[in-house]
Amino acid sequence: MTLKELSELLGLSPTTVSRALNGYPEVSEATRKRVTAAAREYGYAPNTRARSLATGRAMAIGHVIPISAKHEMVNPVFADFIAGAGEVYSRNGYDMLLSVVPDEDEVDAYRGFATKGNVDGIILHAPTLNDPRIELLNTLGLPFVVHGRSSDTDGPYAWVDVNNTRAFQRATDFLLDLGHRRIALVNGLEHMDFAIRRRAGYEGALAARGIAPDPALMFAGEMTETHGHDITRALLAGPTPPSAILVSSMITAIGVRRGMEEMGLRMGRDISLITHDDELSYFRNGADIPVYTSTRSSVRDAGRKAAGMLIDIIERRDTPREILLEADLTLGQSTGPAVTV
Amino acid sequence: MTLKELSELLGLSPTTVSRALNGYPEVSEATRKRVTAAAREYGYAPNTRARSLATGRAMAIGHVIPISAKHEMVNPVFADFIAGAGEVYSRNGYDMLLSVVPDEDEVDAYRGFATKGNVDGIILHAPTLNDPRIELLNTLGLPFVVHGRSSDTDGPYAWVDVNNTRAFQRATDFLLDLGHRRIALVNGLEHMDFAIRRRAGYEGALAARGIAPDPALMFAGEMTETHGHDITRALLAGPTPPSAILVSSMITAIGVRRGMEEMGLRMGRDISLITHDDELSYFRNGADIPVYTSTRSSVRDAGRKAAGMLIDIIERRDTPREILLEADLTLGQSTGPAVTV
DNA sequence: CATGATGCTCAAAGCGCTTTGGAAGTCGGG
């Protein structure tokens, strides 16, 4: 069913039908009613490709997911972010275009979005320190919003981020208040901007109490369960194990906990743990009482906010271009006063 | 940069340029070289919308992710499936279109795909018993592939599935061989087809040894960590706890394990656990020696297979329309002989 | 009654591409 067919059926011109459907004022209320009723009856919906060719708007937002041959890994945070963003897209009539590419082709993927004109905007994921993709997107001239920030990148760009520095500084402070002095940090890969900031928060809190950060207590790696487990085993088997561990992801924290328990330590009593919790929908941190004490910020909500901002930019609405979300510090059962081992 | 501009630059007609770029034989090799070089130089890529309007092919595959208000939950398996499928799409020049909708709008989303013509095919996720969406898609006439199957649905449809029945039957058999008699089943929601089949495998294995399934040992629910934990606590606190637990997902198994350990039981020694493992990239089952004994099947690989099949169907290639993957039964540290409690 | 304003509708152009149906140009065979 095309617009032309529908209009012939109604005895109207395509123009009028189009205007009726798109809410233009030049068409009488009676005609509009008649048209929309017919459209519903015959199941007519304008062809997206034709429409966007005519309007110049793709009505779609692009996301690029790089797949690395080295660490074959899809960020678990991604699924929840997508869900949040996707909600907002559908509500506003946008589609979401996902491009899964080998990471060496990532730049081409962005270029492709721009030249092939199949999206109106882009969300940039997982920015690194001084991320070159930001400049690329700026030169491509396609609206975009970054989920996270990129330190050392100058020039303005739109972003939605959690206050990672503050969150980890508060978490560290809290552990220090409980009497912990040897606090380990199990961080994400430290070319990632969020990891850099978390580390800065951690080190800042230590420094404020005159404690020099111990490199032997600081780790960076992929945020998998296994990684958390292995590091914890190694740490606890060492000569001077920490009394508390600060972890960058719930998933890693699960592994850390497993390591602790395998070493015969009871989490929350013998050793403390604070994790960052992205509030992944399928990985709730306990029911009523959280299992883990955590710095908490909903990644799904970040997705919604980023999507909303991007649509605002595309549609030239005047709204803030920077959103900094504060993480809550939520008390769970995984922390307690430092015990002298 | 449009085709017309490029052709003027080259002193050729748009027709010739288009044909050169699309590999038609009517254009000389010399011209083709000249055209492709110019295209590269000026960064020309055909506008997707215009092209697909002209060809009638959207060069995109649609996925619908329903978001439920009740159980706000994005299937974690989804991310990995998407990654696998997405790989194949990009390699074949297809885009992936994700539609995140409230689940009451799911039917509309499929209808929308069909009438708005923005996809050439659809992947159907998480089929239930006698899933009405299959008939819907059949009447819509859009090529589709189901990830999973739908029992009680007659009429052929294309699918990629794991042999869930066989996997759980084997796992149960294995536990029985180890002397276990009271084996609990922590399953996914049992309107889901995969859960029905897993239960059938479990019950079949028990029946083969003359053991009547005990309803008090069978559970169905969302496959979250918390759910596994809570069920396990309840089970182990009961009068006649099981000596082994069969779990439908790694994530749930993590919770089950947590419950076991909280109750003072050592997994693999005091109590056994077998889980199904979808081989999620961020949730490896141990490094060299698997932590959990598991029925194992890569969901990412299923994604690749489903995507490949769908593209074959769209492009009218003649390939099998049904793929049944066998899950491995991988031995880990979570199982051992039954101990009399 | 003439005039302009207003409300409703339409014809036609154009978005950027593919593709059909030729039309020139080239070449070898009769």
Add this chain to the structure above:
DNA sequence: CCCGACTTCCAAAGCGCTTTGAGCATCATG
């Protein structure tokens, strides 16, 4: 030297929609 067969290229139509610019009634106003 002519003719058919290729080879190489092009003009123009068409994909399904939006949107510009007008046209035709109808209505209130001076």
